[in-house]
Amino acid sequence: MIDLRSDTVTRPDDRMREAAREAEVGDDVYREDPTVNELEKRAADVVGTEAALYVPTGTMGNQVAVRAHTERGQEVLSERESHVVKWELGGMAQLSGLQVRTIEGDDRGVVSPDKVRENYVAEDLHRPGTGLLTLENTHNSKGGAAIEAEDIAAAAEAAHDLGVPVHLDGARVFNAAAALGVEASEIVEPVDSVMFCLSKGLGAPVGSMVAGSEEFIERARRNRKLLGGGMRQAGIIAAPGLLALENRHRLSEDHENASRLAAGLDDIEGLSVLEPETNITLVDCSESDYTAAEFLDACEGEGVLGVAFGEYVVRFCTHWDVGEADIEEVISAVGRAL
Numbered sequence: 001m002i003d004l005r006s007d008t009v010t011r012p013d014d015r016m017r018e019a020a021r022e023a024e025v026g027d028d029v030y031r032e033d034p035t036v037n038e039l040e041k042r043a044a045d046v047v048g049t050e051a052a053l054y055v056p057t058g059t060m061g062n063q064v065a066v067r068a069h070t071e072r073g074q075e076v077l078s079e080r081e082s083h084v085v086k087w088e089l090g091g092m093a094q095l096s097g098l099q100v101r102t103i104e105g106d107d108r109g110v111v112s113p114d115k116v117r118e119n120y121v122a123e124d125l126h127r128p129g130t131g132l133l134t135l136e137n138t139h140n141s142k143g144g145a146a147i148e149a150e151d152i153a154a155a156a157e158a159a160h161d162l163g164v165p166v167h168l169d170g171a172r173v174f175n176a177a178a179a180l181g182v183e184a185s186e187i188v189e190p191v192d193s194v195m196f197c198l199s200k201g202l203g204a205p206v207g208s209m210v211a212g213s214e215e216f217i218e219r220a221r222r223n224r225k226l227l228g229g230g231m232r233q234a235g236i237i238a239a240p241g242l243l244a245l246e247n248r249h250r251l252s253e254d255h256e257n258a259s260r261l262a263a264g265l266d267d268i269e270g271l272s273v274l275e276p277e278t279n280i281t282l283v284d285c286s287e288s289d290y291t292a293a294e295f296l297d298a299c300e301g302e303g304v305l306g307v308a309f310g311e312y313v314v315r316f317c318t319h320w321d322v323g324e325a326d327i328e329e330v331i332s333a334v335g336r337a338l
């Protein structure tokens, strides 16, 4: 089975398993796990922030960051199709008592400064006030769009002019950096905090990082403890995370595979596939005889897994467990399936 459901399915390699076995550990709640401490320092250095916090999941990372920026009852401006809106169980409302005001990004998920200004709410006797703007790069729902650093900066500047901090859901920020040919720190520089995943395209078995100022990270650390994310000898899983950080240099291989996959699938009658910007390929099967669900069933029967991103849209994600030969096999398998 060739698993293209997500880049979350990546498995640790032997080096990661060896690193986990050999890891120096301590009680991370007391800040005594040397491997976690090294990972947090290394992660902050890589994205150019003062500090970073190791969290079990990207979802927890987003939620501890959002909570650290806001007060209960405030509004959060989030792009309508973003992960924090669509796939975190209403966590900003449930966990932090926030009112989410969704804003429309463009067809790549880019949030314009005007939309920030138009949807900003000033606190007064009646109104809660906008406490945070969230952005996402790459943008998952929009096909892994790699949003240019200047577009992130423009939206962030509009928010900062209004006294509103900015959190970047950068689960795949290194995919964006690789696609744009810039350092991740250039994308992160304009925002106040970023979350990025070690467990997706970077290949770690577990974990994400939240990065920002020292003061912000201490607040985020307390929120992590509140949500039950205080970990003990987490060096066992942080050690693979340190190796995963270095995998950011290989992500263009996944992008090349996605591009090859898209070209091959686009040649199949009934499928329409835009050129992917990163490792996410969205396949429109509305011209075929299949709904997305039927298309996925047929693909599974030929040994290929994907996920539905709409009634007639399927997402395939390339990642480090999928090589060039697998891509050729997927193209053949989908051709047989249809």
Ligand SMILES: Cc1ncc(COP(=O)(O)O)c(CN[C@H](C(=O)O)[C@H](C)O)c1O
Binding pocket: 005, 006, 007, 008, 056, 057, 058, 059, 060, 062, 083, 084, 087, 136, 138, 140, 169, 171, 172, 197, 199, 208
């Ligand atoms: C932009 C972004 N931010 C946050 C997360 C959450 O990360 P985890 O909680 O899964 O570690 C994800 C995971 N995305 C997963 C996937 O794409 O298969 C699913 C949809 O949750 C994400 O894509």
